[in-house]
Amino acid sequence: xxxxxxxxxxxxxxxxxxxxxxxxxxxxxxxxxxxxxxxxxxxxxxxxxxxxxxxxxxxxxxxxxxxxxxxxxxxxxxxxxxxxxxxxxxxxxxxxxxxxxxxxxxxxxxxxxxxxxxxxxxxxxxxxxxxxxxxxxxxxxxxxxxxxxxxxxxxxxxxxxxxxxxxxxxxxxxxxxxxxxxxxxxxxxxxxxxxxxxxxxxxxxxxxxxxxxxxxxxxxxxxxxxxxxxxxxxxxxxxxxxxxxxxxxxxxxxxxxxxxxxxxxxxxxxxxxxxxxxxxxxxxxxxxxxxxxx
Numbered sequence: 001x002x003x004x005x006x007x008x009x010x011x012x013x014x015x016x017x018x019x020x021x022x023x024x025x026x027x028x029x030x031x032x033x034x035x036x037x038x039x040x041x042x043x044x045x046x047x048x049x050x051x052x053x054x055x056x057x058x059x060x061x062x063x064x065x066x067x068x069x070x071x072x073x074x075x076x077x078x079x080x081x082x083x084x085x086x087x088x089x090x091x092x093x094x095x096x097x098x099x100x101x102x103x104x105x106x107x108x109x110x111x112x113x114x115x116x117x118x119x120x121x122x123x124x125x126x127x128x129x130x131x132x133x134x135x136x137x138x139x140x141x142x143x144x145x146x147x148x149x150x151x152x153x154x155x156x157x158x159x160x161x162x163x164x165x166x167x168x169x170x171x172x173x174x175x176x177x178x179x180x181x182x183x184x185x186x187x188x189x190x191x192x193x194x195x196x197x198x199x200x201x202x203x204x205x206x207x208x209x210x211x212x213x214x215x216x217x218x219x220x221x222x223x224x225x226x227x228x229x230x231x232x233x234x235x236x237x238x239x240x241x242x243x244x245x246x247x248x249x250x251x252x253x254x255x256x257x258x259x260x261x262x263x264x265x266x267x268x269x270x271x272x273x274x275x276x277x278x279x280x281x282x283x284x285x286x287x288x289x290x291x292x293x294x
Contacts, residue, residue, distance in 0.1 A: 003044045003045050003046060004195075004196055004200070004270070004273050004277075005045055005046045005049045005192070005269065005270060006049075006269050007020060007264045007265045007268070007269050008268040008269050011264055011268055012260075012264055013260065016260055018078065019080075020048065020052075020261055022064045023048050023080045023086075024043070024048045025067070025069070025077055025078070025080070026051075026064075026079040026081070026082065026086050027043065027047060027048055027051050027089055027090060027093070028040050028043050028069065028079075029067055029079055029082070030082060030090040031093060031094070032069075033090075034090050034091070034129070035094055035129060035130070036126065037070070038126060039093065039097060042093070042097040043093070044093075046196070047093040049262075049265055050089050050093075051085055051088075051089035052258050052262055053185070053188070053189075053253075054085050054088060054089065054175060054185070055085030055257070055258070056256065056258050056259070056262060057256055058083075058085070058256060058257055059257070060257075061258075062081035063081065064078040064079055064080055064081060065078075065081050066078060066079070067079045091130045091134050092134070092137070092173040094123075094127060095130050095131065095137065095138055095141060095173075096141070096169075096173065097123070098120070098124075098126070099141055099142070099145050099169065101119050101120045101123060102116075102120060103148070103149070105117055105120055106149055106152075107152070107213055107214065108213075109211075137173060137176075140168070140172035141169050141173075143168075144166070144168040144169035145169055147165040148162065148165035148169070151165060152214040155219060156216070157216075157220050158220070159198060159216040159220045159238070162197070162216040163194045166193055166196075166197035167190045167191065167193035168190065168193070169193060170189050170190065170192060170196070171186050171189045171190040171193060173189060174186045174189055181253070184249050184252045185249070187249045188249035188250060188253075191243075191245040191249070192242075192246055195239055195246070195270065195274075198217070198235075198238065198239055198242075199239060199273070199274060199277050201217045201218075202235060202277050202278060203277050205217055205218060205226050206226035209223065209224075209225075209226055217231075228280070232278050235278060236274070236278060239274050239278075240271075240274070243271060243274070246270070247266055247267060250262065250266050
């Protein structure tokens, strides 16, 4: 995943910081327990957010448990207790990671393509297991990815069409419950996916201009230089449009737990990252050197 979705730590309460870290670590253990160590390398704040959202309707928060891991082999770290939401997030994380690797395999050249091919080979077994657990979600993801790859091959100059295909891939991760909650979550994660895709395209403009890889922002505005200053306003407008829909969907969810933490991420964190990417000040992992540090 991309890692754009993260809280603004100074605005969090101490227990909310702890809770986010516990879910992050709990998801890592869930992935490792179900799929081994390989897919834990791709753990992200984005999937931590996903786990928090799909579980926010629960009325109980079990106490955390202490576990050791490769990052902390001697001292137990507090982790969110295993539950169905972490298991679901682990399965979805594997599916999305594998499909992103497959997309990279189709896009990249040279050493990067060889790396993507190697990672796809290493991740194939875990993907097959996740696909068996969530077959319908995987089918919808595959269709969305095929549509996206077709648009990329056509050098489509419509940001909306490309973003729609990517957004449908993310929306496919929503649990199918057949109720109003499913419809709300589908709307929410559709626009989360749209926002992430377009924001990633903005962040990759300089690199894609050099490599020649498809970039919907470059194609839409015919960019010849990496500066976004002249097109910042329309980009900000389209990104904010998706954020408004994410906020509206979240308000309809009426979360029972982690509401303050999720509001921080959605109403503060995502707009902040939007401004940072468009201003050129965005730093991966918030500028922290250690993966997973808030």
